[in-house]
Structure formats: structure tokens, C-alpha cells
Amino acid sequence: MANAKEQTKESGSQKNRKDEILKDKYAELRMASAQIKQLQQQLEALDEKRQELENAITSLDSLKSSQKKAKMLAPITEGMFVSATLDSGDELIVNVGGNVCVRKTVEEAKGMLKERLLEVSGYQENMLEELNKLTDHAAGIEGELGQMMQE
Helix, strand or coil, X not given: CHHHHHHHHHHHHHHHHHHHHHHHHHHHHHHHHHHHHHHHHHHHHHHHHHHHHHXXXXXXXXXXXXXCCCEEEEEEECCEEEEEECCCCCXXXXXXXXXXXXXXXXXXXXXXXXXXXHHHHHHHHHHHHHHHHHHHHHXXXXXXHHHHHHC
């Protein structure tokens, strides 16, 4: 009779350990899923930034070929423009930080944009690697959970 009680107590203890492990694995999976979602959002933001930089480079190419005194719309903010006349398409005023603006040629400005584009692309590559690692890790946890649930 004592053996039956000990076996029941032991199997109950094993069940409690299994339940604890399942809870821990499930919490780990939820955390990995949250990190995956966050990385996906950051990747979307970087993709928008990359597209914005590519559009700016294209705009600079168009500006270079524009005629002097050409009428154009200059953006004030997103969706808001002011009518302007182009004095020169050869030189830009660029904010370099700290409320400091300097004159740059179109080529210099394009170079700056291309450098930023390379940085953004590098960040994207690193984040994609991290996302792939997290996705693989989450898939492994899901597999472990599936096995444990079948036992």
C-alpha cells in the first residue's frame, strides 16, 4: 500500500514538474513571439526610411536637370506644399545637425543620402538575421511544446 501511495505521489510530482516546464516553455514562446513582432515593425520602419532615401536621391537627380526659374512645389510638411521658384539646382542647404545648415552641391548631398542608405541597409540585414534566429528559436520551442503535449 505504501508503494502505491509513493508511486501516486511521485507521478503527481512528475506531472507538476511537467506543468511547470510547459508553463516556462509557453512563456518563452510568448516572449519570442513579442520580440519577432517588434523586429518586424522595426524592419517595416527601416524599409520606409530606405524608400524615403531612394526617393530623395531620385528627386535630387530631377532637381539637377531642372531649369532655373522653374516653378515647383516645396514641401512644408507631409501633404502640405508651398509654390516656389527654383533659383539654382546646383546647390542645396543641408541640415547637418545641431540646427547647423551648410551649403552642399547636389552630388555631395546625394553622397550623404547614399551613405545613410548603406547604413539603413546594414541595419536591415542585421535585423533580418536576428529575426531568422528568433523565428528558428520559436519554431524549436513550438516543437518541444508539441512533443511534451503528446507525452
